[in-house]
Amino acid sequence: MESISIFEIIKVGIGPSSSHTMGPWNAAANFLDRIRKDHDLQQVNEVFVEFFGSLAKTGIGHGTDIAGMLGLSGENFKLIDTGKITEKIAVIRTSNQLNLGGEKIIPFTDGYHLILNKKRSLDYHPNGMIFRAVFENGEELVQDYYSVGGGFIATQEGNSYEHQCTRTLYPCHSGADVLRNMEKLGLEKISDLIFLNEESWRTRAETEKEALYIWQQIKECIYKGVNKEGTLPGGLNVTRRAAAWNSKLLGDKIYRNIDEWFQLVVDAEETFTTINKWVSCFALAVNEENASFGRIITAPTNGASGVIPAVLMYARAFTDHKSDDDIIRFILVAGEIGTLFKKNATISAAMGGCQAEVGVSSSMAAAGLTEIMGGTPAQVLMAAEIAMEHHLGMTCDPIGGLVQIPCIERNSMGAIKAITAANIAMESDPAKAKVSLDQVIQSMWETAQSMSDRFKETSEGGLAIAVNVAEC
Numbered sequence: 001m002e003s004i005s006i007f008e009i010i011k012v013g014i015g016p017s018s019s020h021t022m023g024p025w026n027a028a029a030n031f032l033d034r035i036r037k038d039h040d041l042q043q044v045n046e047v048f049v050e051f052f053g054s055l056a057k058t059g060i061g062h063g064t065d066i067a068g069m070l071g072l073s074g075e076n077f078k079l080i081d082t083g084k085i086t087e088k089i090a091v092i093r094t095s096n097q098l099n100l101g102g103e104k105i106i107p108f109t110d111g112y113h114l115i116l117n118k119k120r121s122l123d124y125h126p127n128g129m130i131f132r133a134v135f136e137n138g139e140e141l142v143q144d145y146y147s148v149g150g151g152f153i154a155t156q157e158g159n160s161y162e163h164q165c166t167r168t169l170y171p172c173h174s175g176a177d178v179l180r181n182m183e184k185l186g187l188e189k190i191s192d193l194i195f196l197n198e199e200s201w202r203t204r205a206e207t208e209k210e211a212l213y214i215w216q217q218i219k220e221c222i223y224k225g226v227n228k229e230g231t232l233p234g235g236l237n238v239t240r241r242a243a244a245w246n247s248k249l250l251g252d253k254i255y256r257n258i259d260e261w262f263q264l265v266v267d268a269e270e271t272f273t274t275i276n277k278w279v280s281c282f283a284l285a286v287n288e289e290n291a292s293f294g295r296i297i298t299a300p301t302n303g304a305s306g307v308i309p310a311v312l313m314y315a316r317a318f319t320d321h322k323s324d325d326d327i328i329r330f331i332l333v334a335g336e337i338g339t340l341f342k343k344n345a346t347i348s349a350a351m352g353g354c355q356a357e358v359g360v361s362s363s364m365a366a367a368g369l370t371e372i373m374g375g376t377p378a379q380v381l382m383a384a385e386i387a388m389e390h391h392l393g394m395t396c397d398p399i400g401g402l403v404q405i406p407c408i409e410r411n412s413m414g415a416i417k418a419i420t421a422a423n424i425a426m427e428s429d430p431a432k433a434k435v436s437l438d439q440v441i442q443s444m445w446e447t448a449q450s451m452s453d454r455f456k457e458t459s460e461g462g463l464a465i466a467v468n469v470a471e472c
Helices: 019-039 055-056 062-073 082-095 175-185 188-198 203-226 243-252 258-264 274-290 307-318 323-346 358-371 378-388 407-427 437-451
Strands: 011-014 046-054 097-100 102-107 115-116 128-135 139-149 152-153 293-297
Touching: 011 019, 011 203, 019 046, 019 055, 019 062, 019 128, 019 139, 019 152, 046 055, 046 062, 046 102, 055 115, 055 128, 055 274, 062 082, 062 097, 062 115, 082 097, 175 188, 175 378, 175 437, 188 203, 188 323, 188 358, 203 258, 203 274, 203 293, 203 307, 203 323, 243 274, 243 323, 258 307, 274 293, 274 307, 274 407, 307 358, 307 407, 323 358, 323 437, 358 378, 358 407, 378 407, 378 437
Parallel strands: 046 115
Antiparallel strands: 011 293, 046 128, 097 102, 128 139, 139 152
């Protein structure tokens, strides 16, 4: 089994969905690369893309169609000005043309060249799509792709575009592997083991720099979220709440930039109720940005992108574990836990429901927090187990196919559960635990396989049906 870098699990992304936005976007970019490798973009007459299954059923709410068009246009979701996305899509739709790869104008009519096929699913994975290019000489290039969670894509032939495949010095494909390597090397902190393995991709200094870059992006995302008012896009008329909550918590205090705002948060009254409100506010801020095609940190998915930021900001603002080294080690351990779920279960809601998104993110955050609180390796894994144990069976049932209800609030709940799980683990003896992290990961996967497809990001069950709202 190949190893996965933690920065493939925790990375820069764009809302509203890693599997339904980033995955199709990555697939479109890969298809352009395929054309360039074997053919010539200048020889392309037309391009067609068809989305199936979950991608089609919640495609409009998750911006799958938008991601497909922008990806084929050669746009990079890590670099694009998110404020101009609506304008760029309007140009394509009104002109019925698309600038393929930014190199050639071709005819492109949404609904003809791009189709959301809600009546059919591809066998390999619920998030399937097929791209087809027609060349001037009549030849065609056809490729299927599958968005398998977290923005990762693969093909049915076995080609994987998920991560940079490598084998680390001390492979960790299970919790048992982690503990075995810790004992073998005589290490006390799991993050030290991860530092060693990440050297398969980059130096320690580069790993530390990337982790602090992730932290900076998290702070900026939260700051944007707590300073934006209005209504979220999509038609549900969901009001942004983070900004109002932020103002209420800070009272009449004034700030001019992110650093002044953060200091005010740190200096705020620290009661149990106030801290809980701040944690929820942090999570809401990120997920409101995600729902608005904002730039966020995918961790491990976009639908769950508010959990780790909320818990990390909690640690930085309200605990003694706030050094840059603490931030780095939190991110390393959280990412490693995410790789265990990725390799042994799923981080795709279309495969496993929301337990695969908010559940995994909560498990990751609990482990990261326990690491910097001084927990033993066994306590770190125990915290991850506890957090997932109390997310088992959670359905993915977005109302109107949007990542707004119940997704945004679920991130707040996931963050609080992560903090609780860490506190429980810190006061527990892992030797007396009845359930291991590996066992709960196996249980999560078995639960996922037993769940009805109605509860796996199709908007055909749960709240999506109980609340009668047309797909937006």
